[in-house]
Amino acid sequence: MGKQQTLRRFAFVALTTLGLVAGARAEPYAGPLFDTHLHYNEEAVGPYPLADVLGRMQRSGVRAIVANSRPNDGTRALASALDQTRAAGVTVVPFVRLYRNRADYNGWFKDESIHTMVLEQLAAGTPAGPFRGIGEFHLYESANANGAVARKLMQLAQAKGLAVLAHVDDDAIDLLLAHAPEARLIWAHTGIGGAPVARVRALLLKYPKLMGELSYRPDLTDANGHLSAEWRTLMLEFPGRFLVGSDTWVNARWDSYETLMTQARLWLGDLPPAVAKGIAWGNAAALFGLGEPVESKNKRP
Numbered sequence: 001m002g003k004q005q006t007l008r009r010f011a012f013v014a015l016t017t018l019g020l021v022a023g024a025r026a027e028p029y030a031g032p033l034f035d036t037h038l039h040y041n042e043e044a045v046g047p048y049p050l051a052d053v054l055g056r057m058q059r060s061g062v063r064a065i066v067a068n069s070r071p072n073d074g075t076r077a078l079a080s081a082l083d084q085t086r087a088a089g090v091t092v093v094p095f096v097r098l099y100r101n102r103a104d105y106n107g108w109f110k111d112e113s114i115h116t117m118v119l120e121q122l123a124a125g126t127p128a129g130p131f132r133g134i135g136e137f138h139l140y141e142s143a144n145a146n147g148a149v150a151r152k153l154m155q156l157a158q159a160k161g162l163a164v165l166a167h168v169d170d171d172a173i174d175l176l177l178a179h180a181p182e183a184r185l186i187w188a189h190t191g192i193g194g195a196p197v198a199r200v201r202a203l204l205l206k207y208p209k210l211m212g213e214l215s216y217r218p219d220l221t222d223a224n225g226h227l228s229a230e231w232r233t234l235m236l237e238f239p240g241r242f243l244v245g246s247d248t249w250v251n252a253r254w255d256s257y258e259t260l261m262t263q264a265r266l267w268l269g270d271l272p273p274a275v276a277k278g279i280a281w282g283n284a285a286a287l288f289g290l291g292e293p294v295e296s297k298n299k300r301p
């Protein structure tokens with residue numbers, strides 16, 4: 001081995017060791033979590049009664065949730081159980097979902113009866129307070145962002161200061177925000193199809209109110225569950241723009257709820273503490289006007 005090769009090899013080993021040491025030192029994030037993508041759908045209510053889901057949140061250190069469900073009854077159940085949610089130390093931020101059933105996923109953007117339903121739900125409010133947002137909704141083809149009801153709902157959200165949780169691709173972000181440039185759009189999964197980080201960055205720069213929720217985001221973490229270098233860089237660049245979510249869209253996600261939150265705590269631990277706290281809690285708390293988590297009557301086990 002030549003001298004230069006030896007040096008290069010030494011440098012490689014030293015860097016690798018440093019990397020490992022730094023990785024081992026990073027403690028998982030231990031502060032409060034705000035789950036900004038939680039569904040309590042029809043099929044979850046039986047197997048996972050309120051006490052059960054609140055127990056999962058409490059054991060995970062989840063102190064606030066964006067609640068939405070198909071149909072909206074599950075959200076209403078969470079928002080009506082004031083004693084139970086207070087005892088669990090969980091603040092419920094209710095969203096109106098656009099789906100009465102699975103068929104609505106595919107046609108809501110042009111279905112006037114869904115616009116009517118949203119207006120009725122907003123007018124009724126919930127025992128936990130008014131609805132604070134609309135969604136989650138899906139657009140499997142970005143062009144459907146131009147559907148008449150999609151346009152009206154974006155404009156409604158902008159006029160009423162409601163957040164919008166949208167599972168869409170990057171092109172649909174442009175289309176939705178063309179209807180309502182000031183709307184507070186939360187991009188569910190921040191591009192579940194894996195929009196390149198450069199494209200995510202460009203959209204965050206273009207739309208100062210756009211937020212990214214991070215469940216299911218491809219390439220967010222490495223094989224060991226630690227934050228990837230390019231996502232870490234993006235988060236340091238836009239510390240106020242990202243949110244954590246569980247996306248309990250099927251019951252299996254409720255089964256693994258505590259694991260999902262543990263996984264989030266692991267990659268959050270790879271960030272400076274203030275940035276981690278913002279993504280875990282503070283960014284969502286600011287969006288919905290919450291302060292620090294309310295005190296729980298029951299101590300966390």
Ligand SMILES: [Zn+2]
Pocket residue numbers: 037039136188247248249
């Ligand atoms: Zn979802």
